[in-house]
Amino acid sequence: MLYPGVQLYPLRPLKVFLAGVLALLAACAAPFDPDTRLSVDVPTRAEIAGVPLIRQEAFFCGPASIAMVMQWAGADVTQDQVAALAFSPGAGGTYTADMIGSSRRLGQLAVEIGTFDQLLAEVAAGHPVIVFQNLGLGVAPVWHYGAVTGYDFDRDEVYLNSGQEDRMVMPFAVFERTWRRGDYWGLVVLPPDRLPVSVGQTQVLSAAAALERVGQANAAETLYLTGAARWPDNWLWLFGLGNARYAQGDLAGARRALRQAQALAPDIPEIRANLATVTAELSG
Template structure:
């Protein structure tokens, strides 16, 4: 079926299709190949990228948070939510520019594909680990013990059927390269909402180092430390936020609250 899908498709032209300058090939090393259990392509994909980052989590552990038995699979929102409940930075992407830029930066990317036809969809999550323009190849870890290699045109067609949905899942001390500061701030705030205080604190610190002139990183860092019970650390972050933006009333109010509790 894969060969049939690609038979009449034009070759992928990076010069015409991309707005970023990328090398002709890139490969993310060290992403494990995990044989998925039935219907566990979503949890397996998350397990692969987390193991790549150094975790020892397995697909069954992820499935406890991500798998929906009634649906017989994992919803997109649960891919994001479970990654965050596991303390990871999770942001969506939806273009080839973003996908290939992340691969070039050494970050694997989870993608949502339909490997079937319109009348017989086969929805599937896989992990893109590399590309090669000269070889016309996209490399994926796709829940089997052998790597999947697709021509660009075939990969694009299967990914388009999934609305070009992709997910970058990284440890919170590493930032994606293809999304903006606002999206990363939102991801940090999402870690707070699921009480992942340590992950949120690390992500706010990482963002503050990248964008030191934005008071929101220190403000968020204070919130994460406060949520984790570190009042002195929260006060320190609020003082830094006030030094950056002395006229923000929320900073003054939170600082007063923390100092009263201390």
């Protein structure tokens, strides 16, 4: 969802401009009222420790944001490594689809969110959220990715790691205005043994299947195991687990998972077919 012909700008040369624009927006912004704006119960303040501040290279706000949240989770990845998978030189930035795809090619669970309820629920749960904003004006857009790492209702503040050496602090209403211009697009990027709190299992299952499609069978296996523990009555998790293990050559493990899936759903023909294939290969 990088808009045609729109570049993502490095923040460092634009600090003075942005300071003026954000001050202008803040001057006419009403404080955020969680009682009327939210339908979820979250703490009055939350802040995620340990999300590194990475100063982005020019036009690498997207890769830098992914690197920040992956390093927070313990992965050894740099913004240059992410950019090799995600950055589009012709566009001068990173498309939202490539933000998702590159995260998955790096073995991460990646799911989109699009509401304040989801954003604040994830941050309150300790999950940083990547957001897409226009930090400029309609006549002078400044499209940018950053990672929301905290908020404080009493202080009317949202905290972001935004490609600089210090965190960005924004009033809620200013943050909402800049985020709304990016269609409220947000991305939760987590290791596959950790689940988001604001999306349902269908979206997580889709993310697991996407990991398989990009060749991350090991990460998919971990996510299917994590999902099966969270939703033990749904045979699809064990079915996916069997397929992920089969893709890695673990036939015995695949058979165990498929037998567990069949115990939950004995009438599903796809389970029977896959189980028959695995059993035949083990017998051969």
